Amino acid sequence: MLAVSLAVTFVPPSSSKAWAAPELKLNVKSAILIDAESGQVLYENNADEALPPASMAKMMTEYILMEQIKTGKLSWENMVHTSHYAANVGGSGGMLAENEQLSVRDMLYALSIYSSNDASVALAEHIAGTEQQFVAMMNEKAKEIGMSDKAHFTSATGLTRDDIDDPELKSNPLEGETLMTARDAAILGQRLIKDYPEILDFTKIPSKKLREADQYPMTNWNWMLEGKANSEFQKQFAYPGLDGLKTGSTDAAGYCFTGTALRNGMRLVSVVMNAQSTKQNPNKQEREAARFIETRKLLDYGFNNFEAKTVVKKDSAVESLPTVPLKKAVGKTVPVLTAGEVSFLMLKGENESNVKLEATDTTQGKLTAPVKKGDEVGTMTVTYGKTTKTVKLVAAEDVKKAGAFRLFFRSVGGFFSRIGDTIKGWF
Structure with missing residues (x-):
């Protein structure tokens, strides 16, 4: 039995490997790895620089939606209307027509599998009336769950003003752009799966038809899911135990990913922001793959080197x-x-x-x-x-x-x- 002794304020020695940055040589602008249960940091690199998170911002949209379900303000079968704005917001998605109605459940499938911007905006409007009012909820929730004061949301999608083509849709009255640190993204991801673990039932789906009549299914942007085999190239990134969480990419953000995996009872949450390919003159597929290559390094480090000790x-x-x-x-x-x-x-x-x-x-x-x-x-x-x-x-x-x-x-x-x-x- 471990003896218990009185101690003064403790400053961890820099020589201790448990909190010293390992030599991972990640090709990212920012990264962090945490224990999903406690939030204990296993690795971090530039984790407190505020950066554009792209669609990783949708984790907050998912969080607020799940909270609305839990409190009974929404039900899974509520029908959600697609406004002109939602249908035309652009970027990933493009699945919904103006005035189309789908259930909350189907909208979440589109958001979590296909990173659908139109579904994200439609849900935001359904919950709060307007996207701007929903964004106010996002920023309030960020403070409530312990994200830093650097975290700032201006949309339900993570899109910047430059990502939106329609001039009428650029007139967002909120100042600045959406920003998060890697630590913020990890906190948000941790809280999402800890408070609402059922979100993983959505994020782990490799592909799914949004409507039965659709010719093709939505395919998950997360190449690390087991069973995700859109191509032989993507198949190589499958990671045992990985079941989420959210990809993101814009010109400003680069390629980002908040991942989570469970092995032997230990769940980790990883974040990489603006991952870069090490190949010379990489093509688009190779640039996109960089976030999964760097995430594998992080998760392998955690699972291979750490164990739970009482x-x-x-x-x-x-x-x-x-x-x-x-x-x-x-x-x-x-x-x-x-x-x-x-x-x-x-x-x-x-x-x-x-x-x-x-x-x-x-x-x-x-x-x-x-x-x-x-x-x-x-x-x-x-x-x-x-x-x-x-x-x-x-x-x-x-x-x-x-x-x-x-x-x-x-x-x-x-x-x-x-x-x-x-x-x-x-x-």
């Missing part, structure tokens, strides 16, 4: 805080145990010396009997690298209040003890 077990005694003081009880203290466990993704073979723990008695000496087993008496912070987790500390047993007779004699004994101490002070 560093604090549930119901463990705390060495630095074995008991807390207790008033009006038979005994004067109550033993302390951890209420839960704490795990981190750690480099395989790494010992636990880089884990720092700090236990705190939150009762401030005011805990009074009776006490029930499981009552909270403190907290313990557990730090590894730049990640800190907290576990509650609780009473290990029931403690009854002492009887009046015992409390009386304890009071008398305390009184004479204080007198004795005073007399000793005279000599």
